[in-house]
Amino acid sequence: MRHTLTILVLQMMFSASTPAVADTIDSVLRPRTDLARMLLAQGAMNSPTLNALIARLEQSDLIVYIDVDAFRVGHLQGALTLMGHSGGRRYVRISLDAHNDRRSLLAWLGHELQHAVELADHPEITSNDLLAAYYGNHAMIGAADRYESTAAIAMRIRIAKELSVRH
Ligand SMILES: [Zn+2]
Numbered sequence: 314m315r316h317t318l319t320i321l322v323l324q325m326m327f328s329a330s331t332p333a334v335a336d337t338i339d340s341v342l343r344p345r346t347d348l349a350r351m352l353l354a355q356g357a358m359n360s361p362t363l364n365a366l367i368a369r370l371e372q373s374d375l376i377v378y379i380d381v382d383a384f385r386v387g388h389l390q391g392a393l394t395l396m397g398h399s400g401g402r403r404y405v406r407i408s409l410d411a412h413n414d415r416r417s418l419l420a421w422l423g424h425e426l427q428h429a430v431e432l433a434d435h436p437e438i439t440s441n442d443l444l445a446a447y448y449g450n451h452a453m454i455g456a457a458d459r460y461e462s463t464a465a466i467a468m469r470i471r472i473a474k475e476l477s478v479r480h
Contacts, residue, residue, distance in 0.1 A: 341371050342379065348411070349379040356419045360475045362468065363419065366426040373433035377405045377426075381418070384410040391421040393428045398439045405429055416476050424469035431462060 344350035356363035370377060384390075389410060396404040407425040409418050438444050448460035 341373065341375060342367060342377050344379045346381055348381045349409075352381070352409075352415075352418055352422055353379065355415075356422055356472075360419065360423070360472050362472050362475055363423050363426070366423060366430060366468070369430050370426065370433060373430075374402050374436060375405050375429055375433055376402050377407060377429055379422070380406065380408045381411045382408045384408075384412065390417070391425045393425045393432075395432065395438070395441050395444050403432065403436075403439060405432065416473060419476055420469045420473040423472035424465045427465040427468040428462065431464070 342353060344353050353367075357367055390413065391407065391409045394406045394408075396406055398404065407422070407429065409421050409425070411418075413421065432438055432444070435447060438447050445460070448462070451462070
């Protein structure tokens with residue numbers, strides 16, 4: 314059932330996103346809204362750390378969609394979902410909470426991109442079950458099905474500092 318849902322979501326995303334991502338269709342990082350696109354551009358320009366994360370991901374098998382969503386306030390600041398894999402590529406979705414200000418959004422973008430790098434470093438993780446098993450063994454475990462890594466926490470703080478120095 315989970316597998317079917319993943320495929321359905323993937324198909325919906327492809328059909329819904331085709332015009333918006335036309336100019337980045339070959340890129341690993343695929344912002345799906347103007348805000349997400351702007352964040353990525355600003356992050357690459359103003360944060361060497363974000364830039365390094367992006368460069369690392371461009372060498373990976375991942376396709377990373379980036380959305381800015383109106384999460385329930387206080388629920389989540391960001392999330393990464395492994396949607397599926399096909400043709401040697403793994404498809405990932407990052408969503409960021411639209412309630413945050415620009416600097417926080419960029420810092421959380423870096424946090425989630427760090428999780429994507431953790432995935433990129435482990436090509437054997439091809440399903441959410443394997444992802445959960447990996448974080449169960451290697452990382453801090455949050456509530457229910459939420460996972461955390463110390464590297465991602467450090468990444469967010471580092472990027473927030475970089476951006477505060479530069480503005
Ligand atoms: Zn995290």
